[in-house]
Every structure is written in C-alpha cells, then in structure tokens.
Amino acid sequence: MVVASLSTTVTSMDSRFTSVDCQTSAAPSPAPSPPPSASSSSNSTFWSNVVALLDALPSAASPTGFASLSRGNGTDRAFLCGICRGDSTRGDCARTSETPRRGILSRCNSSSRRAAIWYDDDSTVTYPAAMFCFISYADTNASTAYEQRYRSEMYNMGDARDKGAFENTYYTLMMRLAARIVNGSGGATAPSNLPVAPMFATGEAVFDPAVPNGTIYGLVQCMMDRTAEE
Structure with missing residues (x-):
C-alpha cells in the first residue's frame, strides 16, 4: 500500500487554456530525496534530468504522438511522459508540445517532484479541433495511480433543457x-x-x-x- 499526501499544489491557467499543476511534496515509491534548499534548487540533479527530458520530448513524441522517457539514477531519476491529441499530425504534435514544455519549465522548479500541464492552443481550424497536449513528470514510474491526482476541469455554465x-x-x-x-x-x-x-x-x-x-x-x-x- 502506498500512502501519499500532497502538501502544496499550485495551479494556474492562462487565456490559451493552459493549466499547470506543480506538486511540491508526495510519498512515491521509492521515496524521493528531500527537496533541495533554495540555494541549490537551480542545480538540482533531479531538476536537471527533468529539463533534459523536456528538451527531448517534442522530437520523441512527434512520430507516434506519445513518449515515455526517463533519465538519471536512484532518487534523482526523473520520469516523463507526453501525449498529443490522437488525430494530430506529426508536425502539430511537435509544435503543440513545445509551448507546454516551456510553460512547465517557467512555472515549476526543482522543489516540484512531480507536475503536469495541459495545453490547448485555442486553434480556430475546423478539423481537427483545438490541438491538445498533456505532459507530466515525476520521481516515480508508478504513474497510473499518481496521474489520477492531476485534474483540469472546465465548466460550461449553460444549462441543458433536458x-x-x-x-x-x-x-x-x-x-x-x-x-x-x-x-x-x-x-x-x-x-x-x-x-x-x-x-x-x-x-x-x-x-x-x-x-x-x-x-x-x-x-x-x-x-x-x-x-x-x-
């Protein structure tokens, strides 16, 4: 049994339907090393691994629309996955994953041991509908259970008659x-x-x-x- 508790979650959304969830503390298996101090956060080995994976993601995901990558060893090992909307072209997937890649780098930092970002480029083309991309990284490969913690809910305030x-x-x-x-x-x-x-x-x-x-x-x-x- 794995028991996890989240201490802090920071979520933001911009006009292009980008939602970011940076989680600063959890109890995955295996347990991560303690979050680095502020003075060493920019030099965190774990964060360096995350950055390297994010840099590799657009080209890795574009052939099939999906990529699952890892880098590092021990508690510094980072796991990353990214997926584009299933009817995206290769070019669209590479392009659409680039913007959220930059977004997660600018909004999360090495104190975030796991994070996720949803991106919709607000496209106005008739088909396919607005391009969509989801990216997450973590310090564990047991992603199935933890991805359930990432949610991005948007509501239409209109009422259906029936x-x-x-x-x-x-x-x-x-x-x-x-x-x-x-x-x-x-x-x-x-x-x-x-x-x-x-x-x-x-x-x-x-x-x-x-x-x-x-x-x-x-x-x-x-x-x-x-x-x-x-």
Whole structure:
C-alpha cells in the first residue's frame, strides 16, 4: 500500500487554456530525496534530468504522438511522459508540445517532484479541433495511480433543457468510446491524411434534436503504454 499526501499544489491557467499543476511534496515509491534548499534548487540533479527530458520530448513524441522517457539514477531519476491529441499530425504534435514544455519549465522548479500541464492552443481550424497536449513528470514510474491526482476541469455554465437526457446520453457516449479504446476499434472520424493514434476515439450523440446545440461530442484517450485493463 502506498500512502501519499500532497502538501502544496499550485495551479494556474492562462487565456490559451493552459493549466499547470506543480506538486511540491508526495510519498512515491521509492521515496524521493528531500527537496533541495533554495540555494541549490537551480542545480538540482533531479531538476536537471527533468529539463533534459523536456528538451527531448517534442522530437520523441512527434512520430507516434506519445513518449515515455526517463533519465538519471536512484532518487534523482526523473520520469516523463507526453501525449498529443490522437488525430494530430506529426508536425502539430511537435509544435503543440513545445509551448507546454516551456510553460512547465517557467512555472515549476526543482522543489516540484512531480507536475503536469495541459495545453490547448485555442486553434480556430475546423478539423481537427483545438490541438491538445498533456505532459507530466515525476520521481516515480508508478504513474497510473499518481496521474489520477492531476485534474483540469472546465465548466460550461449553460444549462441543458433536458438534463436527464443530457446526462444519460453523455454517459452512454463516453462508455461507448471507452469500450472502443479497449477493444481497439478506435472510432475517430479523421480525414484520410491524418493518422489516428491507438487508444483514441471520438464520437457524437444527440440528446435533444429540438435545439441547435443538442449534440454531445466526445473524445477519450489513454496513454499508449496502458494495458486494456488499465
């Protein structure tokens, strides 16, 4: 059993839908070395490993839209993963991962033993929709449980006329998309010139045909190194 407690979480968001979560203390397995003092924070071996991984991420992630990297040894070892929206082109993935890479470097520091950033470039192109990228680093490779701690929630304050129909349609749609990811059938409707990554699916469902915006559009994506059970 792993018991973890977060002492400080700093979250910020800018106009381009960038949300950063820098976590300064946790109890992963194996436990990290104590956070460095302020005087040595810029020279932290762990942080140097994080910076090197972030520098390597855009080129590593662009071929498949996903990368899982590590660097260092012992308690200074850093683990990093990054994923682009599954219907992004290679160029879009490399470009879209560059901005959040710089963002996490500017907003977190060596006292953050783990962090995550979501990035949406607020694109206005018709398809694909706004490019999206997620990057996280940590001092443990046991990432599945810890990624559940990173959340970026945005709310639409508008009300659906038929809330029951909306909720039922939403859950049915998202369960269907999740099932497509698990069984490998995908389901993303991308133009033929765009590769669609595994463990990625999109779809839509009508919850109220009587209103102009009565359609729900869904997207589900998993890290590409996950098993079907995960």
